[in-house]
Amino acid sequence: MEPPTQAINFLVIAQTNSSKNKSDAEIRSIAKKITVQILEANSQQQENSIGTGFIVKKQNQNYQVLTNDHVISKLQNGYQYQIKTYDDRIYKASLYKNANNFNNYDLAILTFSSSVGYQTAKLGNSYKLQPEEKVFVAGFPCESTLCKPKLIIKSGVIAPIEFLLQKKTLIEGYRIGYDIDVQAGTSGGPIINTIGEVVGVNGRSKSVESPFANTPDTYTFTDKSQPNKNIKLLMRYFAWGIPIEYTKLDGNTSSQIENTPRFSALDNVQNNSEPNLQTPAIAPNNSLIIIFIILFILVIVWLIFNQWNQRKNDQRFKFIEDKQKELDYYLSLYKEANNSKFQAIEDKQQELNYHISLNQGKNQLRFQKIEENQKQHISNFASEQEEMKQELETTNNFVLFQKTQIDLQEQKLTTLQENFQQLVKALREVKKYDIEKLQNTSSREEQDK
Numbered sequence: 197m198e199p200p201t202q203a204i205n206f207l208v209i210a211q212t213n214s215s216k217n218k219s220d221a222e223i224r225s226i227a228k229k230i231t232v233q234i235l236e237a238n239s240q241q242q243e244n245s246i247g248t249g250f251i252v253k254k255q256n257q258n259y260q261v262l263t264n265d266h267v268i269s270k271l272q273n274g275y276q277y278q279i280k281t282y283d284d285r286i287y288k289a290s291l292y293k294n295a296n297n298f299n300n301y302d303l304a305i306l307t308f309s310s311s312v313g314y315q316t317a318k319l320g321n322s323y324k325l326q327p328e329e330k331v332f333v334a335g336f337p338c339e340s341t342l343c344k345p346k347l348i349i350k351s352g353v354i355a356p357i358e359f360l361l362q363k364k365t366l367i368e369g370y371r372i373g374y375d376i377d378v379q380a381g382t383s384g385g386p387i388i389n390t391i392g393e394v395v396g397v398n399g400r401s402k403s404v405e406s407p408f409a410n411t412p413d414t415y416t417f418t419d420k421s422q423p424n425k426n427i428k429l430l431m432r433y434f435a436w437g438i439p440i441e442y443t444k445l446d447g448n449t450s451s452q453i454e455n456t457p458r459f460s461a462l463d464n465v466q467n468n469s470e471p472n473l474q475t476p477a478i479a480p481n482n483s484l485i486i487i488f489i490i491l492f493i494l495v496i497v498w499l500i501f502n503q504w505n506q507r508k509n510d511q512r513f514k515f516i517e518d519k520q521k522e523l524d525y526y527l528s529l530y531k532e533a534n535n536s537k538f539q540a541i542e543d544k545q546q547e548l549n550y551h552i553s554l555n556q557g558k559n560q561l562r563f564q565k566i567e568e569n570q571k572q573h574i575s576n577f578a579s580e581q582e583e584m585k586q587e588l589e590t591t592n593n594f595v596l597f598q599k600t601q602i603d604l605q606e607q608k609l610t611t612l613q614e615n616f617q618q619l620v621k622a623l624r625e626v627k628k629y630d631i632e633k634l635q636n637t638s639s640r641e642e643q644d645k
């Protein structure tokens with residue numbers, strides 16, 4: 197019987213789990229009830245969102261909320277935390293005093309008290325995650341502390357973790373990769389599998405946009421080693437989370453995943469293909485027959501061993517070839533992504549040039565309109581000046597006419613004055629003559645008397 201291949205094993209696992217799978221609506225309902233928003237308490241009564249968490253444990257009226265350490269470390273010592281549940285209730289929260297340091301993993305626990313019965317997360321097994329398996333991430337995306345985010349639940353698929361990590365763990369405990377575009381504010385949110393179990397804590401988003409930025413290199417293994425350049429570039433195309441086993445909740449252990457036995461299709465192939473040889477019991481009746489049988493068995497064993505070794509080598513070569521194809525596939529994805537980026541940049545440049553040309557056309561029309569308006573204003577001003585000049589000339593002519601009339605009136609007045617003076621003089625002379633005449637008459641009358 198031919199040993200099963202890796203693809204067949206993955207198919208069997210997928211078929212086994214499919215019977216327990218929940219619908220997307222059921223997963224979203226679970227995520228909504230267990231996911232909480234972490235707030236910074238302040239005196240202004242504002243809801244300053246700093247991250248996400250999810251309820252993992254209840255004891256009496258006390259609840260424990262799991263989140264990332266970098267979520268709560270954003271605040272200085274002395275700040276107060278608040279937990280906002282799915283029913284919009286806000287509770288005062290505090291750091292869990294008895295929590296260990298999680299072996300320097302990016303994990304932390306907050307506690308709050310409530311008489312309301314909230315649902316706790318059902319913890320799963322991250323070791324069973326397979327490449328291309330569907331998962332969900334819930335969180336409250338928020339780019340600033342003053343925003344009012346809403347719960348967002350996104351889905352994606354698991355990355356080829358073993359191929360990328362080679363049985364190692366990234367610093368701060370990150371070991372689950374998934375193709376989901378998570379945003380700032382969703383750190384600390386749950387990673388949920390298709391059967392509604394939390395298998396990890398979301399903490400890092402994709403960093404494709406700045407693969408060579410001068411930022412701390414988070415793609416470093418816990419043993420201080422570095423993946424090769426191509427693998428690191430592929431890692432940036434996935435978001436990353438911390439396995440739920442690292443939290444030591446409900447009996448889980450935080451030991452390194454690489455030291456935990458897990459399913460390996462290749463090992464299964466090798467184990468199933470080993471020959472099961474048993475030497476039959478032979479009665480020592482004849483030494484020649486025994487020697488012949490032993491030689492025959494040795495030949496058979498040698499042939500089977502050669503066949504098994506050849507098959508094992510073929511499987512190894514096939515495994516290496518598959519890994520190389522997988523690497524080539526992801527490299528092609530990376531090149532396609534870069535090509536799409538360059539195409540997007542080129543499209544943006546063309547769009548920018550188009551808008552620039554439109555603006556230039558609009559500016560030219562504006563300049564032409566402004567120039568026409570200026571010419572019209574100049575023409576109107578010249579016309580007004582001409583009209584004013586004509587009015588001024590008319591006014592000057594009228595003034596001259598009035599001046600001439602005044603001169604004539606003055607001449608008439610002078611003539612009248614002279615005539616009046618002559619008339620007064622004549623009247624005076626007449627009056628004088630009358631007086632003299634009267635005097636003469638008086639004197640004659642006296643003489644006559």
